[in-house]
Amino acid sequence: xxxxxxxxxxxxxxxxxxxxxxxxxxxxxxxxxxxxxxxxxxxxxxxxxxxxxxxxxxxxxxxxxxxxxxxxxxxxxxxxxxxxxxxxxxxxxxxxxxxxxxxxxxxxxxxxxxxxxxxxxxxxxxxxxxxxxxxxxxxxxxxxxxxxxxxxxxxxxxxxxxxxxxxxxxxxxxxxxxxxxxxxxxxxxxxxxxxxxxxxxxxxxxxxxxxxxxxxxxxxxxxxxxxxxxxxxxxxxxxxxxxxxxxxxxxxxxxxxxxxxxxxxxxxxxxxxxxxxxxxxxxxxxxxxxxxxxxxxxxxxxxxxxxxxxxxxxxxxxxxxxxxxxxxxxxxxxxxxxxxxxxxxxxxxxxxxxxxxxxxxxxxxxxxxxxxxxxxxxxxxxxxxxxxxxxxxxxxxxxxxxxxxxxxxx
Numbered sequence: 001x002x003x004x005x006x007x008x009x010x011x012x013x014x015x016x017x018x019x020x021x022x023x024x025x026x027x028x029x030x031x032x033x034x035x036x037x038x039x040x041x042x043x044x045x046x047x048x049x050x051x052x053x054x055x056x057x058x059x060x061x062x063x064x065x066x067x068x069x070x071x072x073x074x075x076x077x078x079x080x081x082x083x084x085x086x087x088x089x090x091x092x093x094x095x096x097x098x099x100x101x102x103x104x105x106x107x108x109x110x111x112x113x114x115x116x117x118x119x120x121x122x123x124x125x126x127x128x129x130x131x132x133x134x135x136x137x138x139x140x141x142x143x144x145x146x147x148x149x150x151x152x153x154x155x156x157x158x159x160x161x162x163x164x165x166x167x168x169x170x171x172x173x174x175x176x177x178x179x180x181x182x183x184x185x186x187x188x189x190x191x192x193x194x195x196x197x198x199x200x201x202x203x204x205x206x207x208x209x210x211x212x213x214x215x216x217x218x219x220x221x222x223x224x225x226x227x228x229x230x231x232x233x234x235x236x237x238x239x240x241x242x243x244x245x246x247x248x249x250x251x252x253x254x255x256x257x258x259x260x261x262x263x264x265x266x267x268x269x270x271x272x273x274x275x276x277x278x279x280x281x282x283x284x285x286x287x288x289x290x291x292x293x294x295x296x297x298x299x300x301x302x303x304x305x306x307x308x309x310x311x312x313x314x315x316x317x318x319x320x321x322x323x324x325x326x327x328x329x330x331x332x333x334x335x336x337x338x339x340x341x342x343x344x345x346x347x348x349x350x351x352x353x354x355x356x357x358x359x360x361x362x363x364x365x366x367x368x369x370x371x372x373x374x375x376x377x378x379x380x381x382x383x384x385x386x387x388x389x390x391x392x393x394x395x396x397x398x399x400x401x402x403x404x405x406x407x408x409x410x
Contacts, residue, residue, distance in 0.1 A: 031206050056296060058289050061259075061279025062199040065293040067301065067337050068207055068265070068272035074297050079200040082181050083278045086253030086316045087124065088261045089189030089197075091205050092170045093156065094143060094251075098213035100159055101136070108137040117163070118153040123190055123255075125150040126232055138227055143232045144219035147252065149188040156187040162185055191257045199276040206250050206263045206274050220249030220265075239287055240264050244294065250274070252286075260286035266294050271303040271337075304343060305335035313383050314352060316366065320392050321358030327386040328352060328366050336371055336382050347372045352383055358391035 058077045065075035073079070100106050112135070114128040126142050128134070128150040135141075139155050142148035156166035163186065170184045181198035189195070209216055223242050225234045236242070237252040246266040253261040260280040266273055275293035280286035313328045336346060352367030367383040 028118050039114045047190075056292055058277075058292070059281060059285050060277050060289050063275070063277045063289060063293060064199040065273060065275045065297050066203045066207065067303065068210055068267075068274055069296070069303065069335065070337050071204075071207060072337055073200075074273075076294055077199075079203075079276075080181055080198045081278070081324050082196045082198055083254065083261075084191055084195060084258035085197045085202060085278070086191075086258035086261050087149075087189040088202055088251050088253035088276075088278075089153055089184065089187065089195070090143055090147060090253075091202065091209060091251050092173065092184065093152055093166075093187045094140070094216060095205055095209045095213070096159065096166070096169055096173060097140065097155055098209065098216060099142075102213070104405055105159070106136050107310075108135060108140075110136045112136060112158050114137055114150065115157055118150050118157060119369050121149040121153050121188065123149045123188070123332070124237075126227065126234075128154060130193060134227070140216075140219050141222065141225060141234065142227060143274060144216070144249075144251075145222050145225060145236050147237055149190065151165050174201070174205070177208055179204050189253055189255070189258075191255045199278050202261075202263050202276045202278070203274050206276070207267065210248070210250070210265055210272070210274070217248045220251070221247070238262070238264070240290065244291060248272075254283065254286075262290050264290040264294065266298075268298055268323045269302070270299065270305060270335075271301060273297040294372050300339060301337055302340050302343065303335055303337050304346065305333065306348075307334045309333045310386075312386075313350065313369070316353065317355045318360060319355060319357045320390050321356075321360065321389040322387045322392055326356065326360055326389050328383045329386045330369070331363075331365075331382040331384045334371070334379070336368070336373070336378060338373060342373060345374050350383070354384075358389050360385050360389040361389075362386070362388040 047379040062079055062081040062082050064073060064079035066073050088360055111133040113133050114130050116130055119128050119130050124147040126146065126148045139151045142151040153163055156163045160169055162168035166187050167184050170187060174182045174184065179201035182201045183194055185192040185195035221241055223236050226232055227234065240247045244266060246268040248267055249263045250263045250265045258279065260283050262277045264275045274293055275290045276312045277286050277289045280289055307330050309330055311334050313330060315325045316328050318324060318326050338346065349370045362385055364385045365382045366385055368380055369383055370377050370380045372378065
């Protein structure tokens with residue numbers, strides 16, 4: 001049978017134009033799918049609700065244990081009690097230094113001078129001289145490893161013009177982080193009236209530092225090092241760096257009034273924890289209490305990551321688009337903090353349309369993925385379009401068909 005392409009092509013053209021102008025299929029309805037917990041999940045919302053308080057019998061004025069990724073409080077012992085932080089204050093100082101590095105205001109090779117004010121600081125120091133300059137890299141090493149007050153003040157003066165100006169920035173950052181229990185009076189932590197914070201607030205700034213500036217652990221995990229061509233020896237004041245598996249930092253502090261403080265961080269099997277201990281009676285108890293908190297966290301909880309940002313959830317059909325399909329991807333990395341033994345109760349629910357209609361915008365929300373534990377939604381994440389797909393226009397469709405018809409009739 002001979003096929004008359006000259007007749008069939010115009011008929012197909014008319015049918016397609018009719019379908020384009022009067023679509024008979026309705027798109028955009030959502031369908032629900034339950035996927036196994038071995039595939040993808042969504043982030044757990046940060047929470048400040050402690051499930052266990054007092055059961056560890058801590059010997060300190062205030063303490064808290066949080067999970068680093070979500071900020072969830074896992075243990076609370078007077079965590080909002082306002083206490084003197086001593087040199088744990090320097091977590092905020094270090095945070096502002098790292099932000100200055102990120103912004104390009106300084107580099108690790110920037111030379112930092114020492115003022116008479118910085119040189120005259122008491123307490124922990126490396127005895128800076130007003131005639132010498134150290135790089136930011138050396139300053140950070142001295143601050144993180146041996147809690148050098150002179151280096152802390154020198155950095156503050158360089159970044160803000162004065163220590164007072166830098167302290168103003170510290171308090172502004174504290175407000176931005178929601179540190180409601182905190183008032184900074186200096187950048188180093190030497191006792192001063194009104195200079196106070198809480199264990200919870202210390203955990204907030206510690207988390208901010210570790211999440212947004214993970215390279216700081218290159219300094220906070222140093223056990224022994226030196227400066228000035230080996231003439232100045234450095235030994236970390238945080239003994240957990242040497243003795244605790246997975247320790248990543250973070251900062252010690254002690255004065256006669258503050259007693260013994262510590263912000264301790266550690267990571268094991270994708271679970272990152274921050275334990276803060278304030279006003280412990282001795283340095284030995286400070287480290288023991290921090291280890292007790294960390295041990296509790298690692299023995300009780302696990303962190304399950306099931307998907308990373310831009311992972312493909314599904315390929316969706318796109319009607320009337322210049323491309324036939326678009327990948328629906330995760331907007332953010334997803335995971336869940338769960339008590340050990342509860343992993344089997346994780347349920348994932350994907351709400352996503354089977355088909356889309358062009359145009360599709362890159363990053364457009366296409367659906368949502370929620371994550372539940374024992375019937376309670378513990379997190380959610382958007383599913384978005386991987387790329388832009390314009391709509392096929394009537395004229396481009398006609399041009400394509402006429403071109404095809406012309407080639408067949410030649």
